[in-house]
Every structure is written in C-alpha cells, then in structure tokens.
Amino acid sequence: MSDAHAHHDEGWVKKYLWSTDHKIIGMQYLFTGMLMALLGGYFAYAFRMQLGFPNQPVPGFGLVSPNEYNALVTNHGTIMIFWVAMPVLIAAFGNFLIPLMIGCDDMVFPRLNRLSYQIFLVSALVLLASFFVPGGGFGGAWTAYPPLSSQAKFSLTPAGSTLWLLAVALEFVAFLIGGINFVTTVMNSRAPGMKWHDIPVVIWMIVIASIVFMASVGPLVAGAVMLLMDQQFGTGFYDPIRGGDPILWQHLFWFFGHPEVYVVLLPAMGIVIEVIAVFSRKKVFAYKMVLYTAFATGILSFFVWAHHQFVAGIDPRMANVFTVTTLLISVPIAEMLFVTIATLYGGSIRLDTPMLWAVAFVAEFLLGGVTGIYLGSSGSDIYFHDTYFVLAHFHYTFVPIAIIAVFAGITYWYPKMFGRMLDERLGKLHFWLTVIAFNFIFIPLFITGAAGDHRRIYDYTKFPDLARPELQNLRALATVATVVMLSAQVIFLYNFFKSMRSGKRAEANPWQANTLEWLAPSPPPHGNFAELPTVHRGPYEYSVPGRDLDYWPQSDPPEDDAAPDAAPEAAR
Amino acid sequence: MIERLVPQASSFAGDIDGLIWLITLLVGFWFLVAEGVLFWLVFRFRAKKGEKAQYITGEKKEEMKWISRPHNLVLLCDIVIIAMAIKVWVHVKQTMPTADAKVNIISQQWAWTFEHAGPDGKLGTEDDLRTTDELHVEVGKTYHFNLVSRDVLHSFSVPVFRLKQDAVPGRVITGWFQPTKTGTFDIQCAEMCGVGHGLMGARIIIESPAAHAAWVAERSGERLARTGEAKP
Amino acid sequence: MNKPIATTRSASGIPTGRLAVWWVIASEIVIFGGLLGSYVMHRIGHPEFGDYAANTNTWIGAFNTLVLLTSSLSAVLAHQAAERGDGKRAAKLLRLTMLGGLTFACVKAAEWTMEIGHGFVLSTNAFWSFYYTAAGLHALHVIAGVVIMGIVAADAAKGRELQRVELIGLYWHFVDVVWIFLFPLLYIAK
Numbered sequence A: 001m002s003d004a005h006a007h008h009d010e011g012w013v014k015k016y017l018w019s020t021d022h023k024i025i026g027m028q029y030l031f032t033g034m035l036m037a038l039l040g041g042y043f044a045y046a047f048r049m050q051l052g053f054p055n056q057p058v059p060g061f062g063l064v065s066p067n068e069y070n071a072l073v074t075n076h077g078t079i080m081i082f083w084v085a086m087p088v089l090i091a092a093f094g095n096f097l098i099p100l101m102i103g104c105d106d107m108v109f110p111r112l113n114r115l116s117y118q119i120f121l122v123s124a125l126v127l128l129a130s131f132f133v134p135g136g137g138f139g140g141a142w143t144a145y146p147p148l149s150s151q152a153k154f155s156l157t158p159a160g161s162t163l164w165l166l167a168v169a170l171e172f173v174a175f176l177i178g179g180i181n182f183v184t185t186v187m188n189s190r191a192p193g194m195k196w197h198d199i200p201v202v203i204w205m206i207v208i209a210s211i212v213f214m215a216s217v218g219p220l221v222a223g224a225v226m227l228l229m230d231q232q233f234g235t236g237f238y239d240p241i242r243g244g245d246p247i248l249w250q251h252l253f254w255f256f257g258h259p260e261v262y263v264v265l266l267p268a269m270g271i272v273i274e275v276i277a278v279f280s281r282k283k284v285f286a287y288k289m290v291l292y293t294a295f296a297t298g299i300l301s302f303f304v305w306a307h308h309q310f311v312a313g314i315d316p317r318m319a320n321v322f323t324v325t326t327l328l329i330s331v332p333i334a335e336m337l338f339v340t341i342a343t344l345y346g347g348s349i350r351l352d353t354p355m356l357w358a359v360a361f362v363a364e365f366l367l368g369g370v371t372g373i374y375l376g377s378s379g380s381d382i383y384f385h386d387t388y389f390v391l392a393h394f395h396y397t398f399v400p401i402a403i404i405a406v407f408a409g410i411t412y413w414y415p416k417m418f419g420r421m422l423d424e425r426l427g428k429l430h431f432w433l434t435v436i437a438f439n440f441i442f443i444p445l446f447i448t449g450a451a452g453d454h455r456r457i458y459d460y461t462k463f464p465d466l467a468r469p470e471l472q473n474l475r476a477l478a479t480v481a482t483v484v485m486l487s488a489q490v491i492f493l494y495n496f497f498k499s500m501r502s503g504k505r506a507e508a509n510p511w512q513a514n515t516l517e518w519l520a521p522s523p524p525p526h527g528n529f530a531e532l533p534t535v536h537r538g539p540y541e542y543s544v545p546g547r548d549l550d551y552w553p554q555s556d557p558p559e560d561d562a563a564p565d566a567a568p569e570a571a572r
Numbered sequence B: 001m002i003e004r005l006v007p008q009a010s011s012f013a014g015d016i017d018g019l020i021w022l023i024t025l026l027v028g029f030w031f032l033v034a035e036g037v038l039f040w041l042v043f044r045f046r047a048k049k050g051e052k053a054q055y056i057t058g059e060k061k062e063e064m065k066w067i068s069r070p071h072n073l074v075l076l077c078d079i080v081i082i083a084m085a086i087k088v089w090v091h092v093k094q095t096m097p098t099a100d101a102k103v104n105i106i107s108q109q110w111a112w113t114f115e116h117a118g119p120d121g122k123l124g125t126e127d128d129l130r131t132t133d134e135l136h137v138e139v140g141k142t143y144h145f146n147l148v149s150r151d152v153l154h155s156f157s158v159p160v161f162r163l164k165q166d167a168v169p170g171r172v173i174t175g176w177f178q179p180t181k182t183g184t185f186d187i188q189c190a191e192m193c194g195v196g197h198g199l200m201g202a203r204i205i206i207e208s209p210a211a212h213a214a215w216v217a218e219r220s221g222e223r224l225a226r227t228g229e230a231k232p
Numbered sequence C: 001m002n003k004p005i006a007t008t009r010s011a012s013g014i015p016t017g018r019l020a021v022w023w024v025i026a027s028e029i030v031i032f033g034g035l036l037g038s039y040v041m042h043r044i045g046h047p048e049f050g051d052y053a054a055n056t057n058t059w060i061g062a063f064n065t066l067v068l069l070t071s072s073l074s075a076v077l078a079h080q081a082a083e084r085g086d087g088k089r090a091a092k093l094l095r096l097t098m099l100g101g102l103t104f105a106c107v108k109a110a111e112w113t114m115e116i117g118h119g120f121v122l123s124t125n126a127f128w129s130f131y132y133t134a135a136g137l138h139a140l141h142v143i144a145g146v147v148i149m150g151i152v153a154a155d156a157a158k159g160r161e162l163q164r165v166e167l168i169g170l171y172w173h174f175v176d177v178v179w180i181f182l183f184p185l186l187y188i189a190k
C-alpha cells in the first residue's frame, strides 16, 4: 500500500480483512480460491510434465521423485475440490449472491460468516504448512484410505498426513458454519413478496447443495476424528489387527464423497441456468421441474456411494444394489440438462462471453456425465476402476463445474462485483484457448485409460504393456495441452485485474436481467440497496408478450394496478 | 473397442467388452443427440435485429412432453444397462466355477508373491512354488485365487483379463479367472499403496500345458537343489 | 455493531435463532450418527465387544444419565422463566443446569481415571477406542454447552437476549439425547 494511504490502514484492514459484509467475505473466498487454483494448477503442471516426459527435470519444479509425485497428485485433488470448487462455487458465489438476489442487506449472522472464512483461511494455511514438514506432504491420495493414511510406518509422512487431515476437517467446519448461515438466510430473510417459486435457481441450488453437504459430511467428520485418533493416539479403528476395519473409512468417505460431487454440480448448474436464461432472453423451461430434479438428485445421491467400492472387497451382492441406484441418478441429471437445453428453444441468443462458457459447460459436462455410466455399471467398472478412464470421467465433470461454470459466473457477475466490464475480446480468446486445450488434455487420457493406464503412477515405463510409444505420445499430448491451458489463464488474470481499474464503467443492469442483484448499484455499497426491494414476480419473465422491454425486473411494480396478485405496497 | 487396445485373455474379457459396447451404443446415442440439439438451438436461435424471443413456460402439457418422453426413454436405457451390468457382474464376481487349480496371491509394500501348486498339483503342500512378481498360469484352466495383503490396501489388476480386485489386510478375498490366450502380460497394483505404488507391477505368464509343466518341473528342481533334498 | 435488517426478518415464520439452532443440531446428529453407526456395525461384527463392555460401570453411567435428565428439566424451567420475562430466575435456573453439566463432567473424569487405572486405555482395542472417542466427543459438547450457558446466563441476569435461553436449552436437550443413545450402547449392551 502506498504511503499516502497509510493513515487509512486501520480502515483498510477493517474494510477488507475484518469485514462482516457478505460481499467482502465473498471476495475473500474468491481470491483465496483463485490462489489455490493457481497452486493446484501448478501441481498438475509438475506431475503432468513427469508423466509426459518421464524422469526429466521439470522447469520450475525440478526432478519429480516418487514421493513428491504422490504428494503432488494427492494435494492437487484435495486442493481443487476442497479449496477451489467448494469455496468458489458455494462460498464465494453464495456469499456474494444470496443477500443480493433475495433482496436483503446481509447474511443473518454476519459475524459467524466472518468466522467461517477465518477458519477456512486457517485450514488453507495448515494445508500449505503440511508440504514443509519433515517427511513431506501427504501422498496417500485424496481419498486417504487407511491403513496407508492411518499409520506412519506405511505412509512415511508422519506429520504430513495429520496436517492434511486437520486441514480438511477445519475446512468442513468452515463450510458447516457457512451452510447454516446460507440456509437460514434464504429461509428467513427474503424480500417481501418473494415466494419460494420466485427464488432464482442459483440460490436454490446453493441452498440444496449446502443441505446435502451438511447431511453427508457428518459421518465423515466422525470418520476423520477416528482417523486422527488412529494416527496420533494409537487407536485401532481402521486396524484389522486390533479389531478395526479399513473398509469402514471407505464407507464413511464415499457416503460423503459422492454427494459432494453433486454439492459442487448443483451450484454450477444454477449459474449456468441463470446465464442461459438471461442471454437467450427466455424464461427457464419448466422452472419447477429444475427444482424437482435437484431435490431428486440430492436425495438419490445418498444411496450410490458404494459404486466407488465395487471391487474394494465389499460383499459382491451389494454391488447390484448400488448399480441400480447409480444408474437411476442419471435420470434426474439428464432431465436437468434437457431442461437447460430446452430453455434455448425459441430464444434470442446473444453469445457474450458468459453465454459461451455456459453453453460450453453443457457441452462438456455431457461427456463427463455419460462416461459415468460405464463406471456405474458394475460389470464394466471391474475393468475401468482406478484407471485414467475414471480420471478423464471426473475431470470432464469437475473442470466444467469448477473452471468453466465458474468462469461463466465470474464473467456474468463481474460488472456487479467490481462496477466495470471485462474486455470481451480477451474474454473470448481466453474462452477458446481454455476449452480447446481442455479437450486435448482429457480425450487422450480417456484412451490411455481404456488401454489400461492406472492412476497415481509416476512412471509408466515400469509397466511393459503401458510403455508403448503410442500411449506415451498421448500422455505427452495431454501434457502439452495442460501447459497451453494453464498459460491461457494468464489472459484471464490480466483481463480480470486490468478491467478492475480501467474497464468500461458498468451500469446497474448491463445485461438487462431480472433478478434483484441488478437493482443495486454496481458495485453495491454496504447495505446493498438504497431501498430494500419488494418482489412482484418470478425471476425469469423475459420476452413477456405485450411488453416493449424484453425483460421485467422482479421488483418492478405491476403495470396494471388491478392485477390481483400485486404485492401490497404496505409490505415495505 | 477395448480389445483393440488391450488383448482379451480371459474367458470373461469378452463379456466385459461386450457390456462396454452396449453402453457405448446407448449413451453414445444420447450424447450425440443432446450435443446435436444443443448446437442446433444455439445456431438456429441466434439473436436477430427486431426479433423477440418466444415466451414459453415449459409448464404446459404439450411442452412437458419434450422432457417427459426423453425421461422415460433414458429410464428404459438405464434398465437395459443395469440388467446387462448385473449379468456380467454376477458371472465374474459372484459365481465360482469349479476350480482346476489354485493360486495364492500375497501383496505387500511393494511386491507381489505368488504361490503355485508344485508337482503334486495341490496348493498348501510342501512342494509349493513361490515366486515374486511373476505369476505362471496354464491356458484353459479355471483358477481360484486367494488374495491377501500384509500391510495396506493393494489391488490385483490384470488388464488382459479385465480383472481387478482389491486386497485388504485382515481378509482373504477369493475369486476366479480362466486364461484363454498364451503370452506374457502386465499385472498392476491398482490401489494407492505408498511411495512404491508406481513400481508395483508384476508379469503374468500364460503358458500352454506343456510349457507350464516344464516350468513347474524346472522350478521344483531348482527348489529341491537349493534345499538339498533328494529327488523323489 | 448494528444488526442487519436480514437478521430481523422471518419469512418462514420461525425466529432466526431457533431456525439456526435446529440446523446446528441437524448437522450434529449426522456426526454422532456416523460415529454410533460405525460402532453398531463393529458391534454386530464382533461379539467379543460384549465382554469388553462388561468392564464399564453401569451404575456410574446410570447416575450420569439421571444428572443430565435433571439438568434438562431445569433448562426447560429456565426457558419458561425467560418467556415470562423473568431474566433473574432464568439465569438462576441456567446456572443450576450448568451445575448438572459440571457434575456430569467430574463423574466422567473420575470414571475414566478408574478405568485407565484398570488398564483399559484408548488403544487397548476397538471397543475401548469407541468408548473413549464417543463419550469424549459427547463430553466436549457438554463442556461447550456449559461455557455457552454461562454467557447466556450472565446476559439473562441483566435481562438481555432472553430468547437465547430457549436456544441454549434446545442445544442442551440435544446433548442429553445423545447421551440417551450412548448409555445403552456403551454400558448396558453387554
């Protein structure tokens, strides 16, 4: 900070670091998430280089040793899910959007909200610290299966495993606190007149996701306590020799782990549906159906967990039950996607950058979704389990969710967040480079996976059948594409920070959208609205016949005073 | 599809590849339709000057059918896939055809030990043959295996068999396979097991009956020579 | 700090504080649910747990159950007093509840000391691991409840934030109910 501002120092700390304002907290989550995304991306770069060009020093990292490789992969996965996808999709967008989109001035518990971020920050620092302790960072995969994770004599990372586990547990606490705040706020603090079917889809999705998270994480919190005790106090929860059971952890982990993938999917779907409605000037096709499919997904997600354990040594009869539930969950998700696609029909589609990202999300996620079917059907998962086919499957779901949909959201709400417009040309360049490079990373990995590449292997030359040059070329291709994809992010970062200072000033409602956040000034001041709004209609009344404008903000009073369902003026 | 990348060398490899084909046909169809409709709509309904979007709620009956019909068809596809998946699964993992021979598979950080029957053809006797990182089996015979782990989780994976099974400390997991093709192929450890996980490969050597008998004779000869016992 | 308007709204008709406490309890239920579920699964798979459980002292457990139930009663009475606006009485009753919690914790400490003296420690076997972990997690909740109750009581005595008397009471009942599950599982099923 420059000297001229030195006397504002205390104010700055209060405003940006110690704030209880939901928008600032949202930004704190966003920036922390972005930093962690860079770190997770850097890890991916380092281990992909090792895979593409084995046993050569990686520029900017050095030679990757086997235990470094394991730690890189493990922490790449952990960071991307718990410190990128969760904080950005749920906490950053949730914090920024919920009060604005339901028309109130803040969260119901602002100080609890600040506490949630602070715990989250500590969790990130603990994770970072875990790389620097003797023995190095934890390398037992993000799933942390015991006994490898529970006994230092197997993992060889006595301090790393405990710090890793502690970081994840703290992160859970942060999100439990945050989730309670989100759900309570949406239940209680909606603007007068906002009925449940007037709530924008993205808010619904964040709320449903928070509830699914809360309901699924509990057993894993208990499981994490037990794992911590095994690591540090010599208990035998997961030790078969002392009457424990290593598979218990797998059940607790996946009982959470599977719902978790929908915890991040739903908010991403919400963002995408929001963007698609605005940029095709269309009402969301069958709004209520979207909610029902989200509920159905949320509920079904609790009954599919063992599809990760088909060949893990569980009773083989259980696999049959979980095959049925796993395949059934494709029905509501397919429906959700169909509804999203149907919204485009009859639209007046503007392909601005947010819309490009939204369409790309649907296009790419479809491939991730349908490849899940190969894994959900027990018979074929015998072959695919723990191969790069699984890996490509979940990057085709996670990257659309945590990268593509996030970019749709950031480019869409950027004017509201910072009061300026992003550069469209740079935005489109960044879009095409990122999306094309992404396909060149993971299509080849589908093939190597189908050819038998198994996961978490730092050097395939040790496996004669896999050391074939055709496969090695595909691995190298994926690596080159990774470098391209990561480099493309420089364009984004440049655009992001430059536009913050010198972008075109944004009006309150640059996209001519209906939802309440666009009523507030860009960026919204503390307290958000000059006058708190009253809601008169649903969030997606675009292109209503008989109106001149093709949008109709939720807060505009009805034109016809005699309209029967006009909300009472006195409500304010 | 898969057989173009990895040979089929077990009796059930074809079943699994067939299942993969079926899934590819069904979900491939949906994938192409969905992508096709998506891109068609985006190009068909690009904004044009002076043209307003239509107001469609999607809540009327004749509009809902665009969702409910695909819904039912997807459900139908799911049922077909479930039926076939379970059929294959039950065959591979839930039934144990009678065994012609047995092997013990012992995993540990970071090596495989295999126990084969010796010249007497029985496992668990004095003349068993123990090898590390090398499994010898005879083509055409049905094998039962007992899989154990000495420390952490490992996974016994033979891609040419399309077979994979985790090893869990404290449990003995049984299973079966029947090699159908001679040759030497990879065995992988497919479960993260620590620093050496990336090194934990082995080879499976599928031999003709004659070659296998020769190997057994040779190896038990070596063993006897080493232990100094007299030849029987 | 000024309260935001968001905090004063109640679109669902349920006061915000009560709503939030219900969500806290819901998320705690799944935590204990996971732990106890794991215990029950082990218990079914290991009949010998019954023999280990024979070494727990049912009488001490029963006494503690009684103590907790009584303390819940005084929490209910405190809530009633707060409803009437009688902060002083509410505070008094809350402090009685705290006394119950403290008694529980002391008895627990004595009990553990005895058991550790007999050589039953955390790492003895999976039963004792569960025993100390589950009861320990519960005891932490008791202690946290007592601390928060102290703060609420101090406010209530001055007639402030009386609605919190009900909220801490809800939480206390939850802690009580968890024990109602723990007691038979760890002490009685031998």
Ligand code: HEA
Pocket (backbone or CB within 6 Å): A143, A260, A261, A262, A264, A265, A307, A308, A326, A327, A329, A330, A333, A334, A337, A366, A368, A369, A370, A372, A373, A375, A376, A377, A381, A384, A385, A386, A390, A393, A394, A397, A398, A401, B026, B027, B030, B031, B034, B074, B077, B078
């Ligand atoms: C957010 C991320 C995300 C999402 C949304 C999904 C969605 C799905 N996943 Fe995936 N999955 C992961 C993330 C995700 N997954 C991760 C991270 C792992 C690996 C964890 C690890 O081991 O490290 C994994 C692993 C994984 C496995 C275990 C594989 C193994 O290790 O052996 C399985 C098995 O069933 C599976 C299945 C599915 C299914 C059926 C869906 C379904 O929800 C998909 C539904 C969607 C569609 C089907 C597409 C739309 C539908 C149509 C176009 C209609 C046509 C369809 C039919 C006819 C069926 N996933």
Ligand code: HEA
Pocket (backbone or CB within 6 Å): A033, A034, A037, A038, A040, A041, A044, A045, A047, A048, A073, A074, A076, A077, A078, A080, A081, A084, A085, A088, A140, A141, A142, A143, A391, A395, A398, A399, A402, A403, A406, A410, A441, A454, A455, A456, A457, A458, A482, A485, A486, A489, A492
């Ligand atoms: C959200 C989840 C997520 C995301 C986005 C990614 C992104 C990527 N992943 Fe990751 N990956 C996982 C989750 C994820 N991964 C998980 C769970 C595992 C399993 C771990 C385990 O086995 O234990 C895994 C494992 C894994 C492996 C397997 C290693 C092995 O088994 O040996 C590989 C190999 O290629 C890989 C590659 C990549 C690549 C090239 C990307 C690229 O797409 C990376 C590109 C990165 C970026 C584009 C981010 C930078 C962007 C910005 C800085 C912009 C600003 C950001 C925001 C606004 C959020 N990943």
Ligand code: CUA
Pocket (backbone or CB within 6 Å): B107, B108, B109, B110, B153, B154, B155, B189, B190, B191, B192, B193, B194, B196, B197, B198, B200
């Ligand atoms: Cu053994 Cu991996």
Ligand SMILES: [Cu+2]
Pocket (backbone or CB within 6 Å): A257, A258, A261, A304, A305, A307, A308
């Ligand atoms: Cu899953």
